[in-house]
Amino acid sequence: MNENLQENITAEQIDAYGLGEQPTPSSAVKALDRLVGEWTVTGGAEGVIRYEWMTGRFFLLQHVELEQFGQTITGIEVIGQLRPFGQPAGTEVVSRFYDSMGNTLDYVYELEGDTLTIWAGAKGSPAYFTGTFSDDDRVLDGAWVYPGDGGYASTMNRR
Template sequence: MSDKTPNPALRQLDVLVGTWNVTTSDGGQGASDGQVTFEWMEGGFFLIQRFELGQVRGVEYIGHDEETGTLRSHVFSTAGDVLPYTWQVQNGTLTIWYDAPGSPAYFEGTFAEDGRSYAGAWHWPGGGYKATATRP
């Protein structure tokens, strides 16, 4: 047994735990509706997201990166992708950057006051789409 403990910065992700129905308005960008579920891995070092968005299924592991001091993740999907992201939840806003903070490809959304939904958009050079997630 290790006496290591999860970094407290991970707790900002507690707001995501549970199941969310995702709907998108893609403007022809190829976004897909579906469902995502977040749960803590035993030990609390990683938040696991399982997703089913259109025909793509996958899993994402989000943990604290000691080197950068950020919440980093990797997505593994049935499309064969392995994609890196950085997560942040601050003042009711969820931001997910592709790879590192400051990336031109990112999601930014705002949680409703009751925490039962959030709405925002993915942005990238030349495109993007709106997305809303609600608890069933």
């Protein structure tokens, strides 16, 4: 045991900054609360996805079970702001998707009003999803756009 460790440190005194302050989720992350729940997806990829908050509400988890191009896509996505050890949280809401075929895909989320944009890779990428929430947040209707006139329509209906 390291004899130099201070004893009786409480959880409130410990954080990634070493300042004794507890961080709170940003408004950009909290705005994604309207995704929480189970959705039926139709369009170029079809199936069911589910969003839920990880304890603390710093990260939104997406569970994916879709069929696309004749293949089953099963995976999980972790969405939030990067907060490397000892550094402040980043400003962008980013994610990494992990699928059952070993792929990892990075995205940047941007929610402005009722419009959700999910950039593939980095903000401003030529590959992205853009969709609009219905007034009651029960439908997210949009499309994935790929370079070279590719892409497909995608609609999510809350279950």
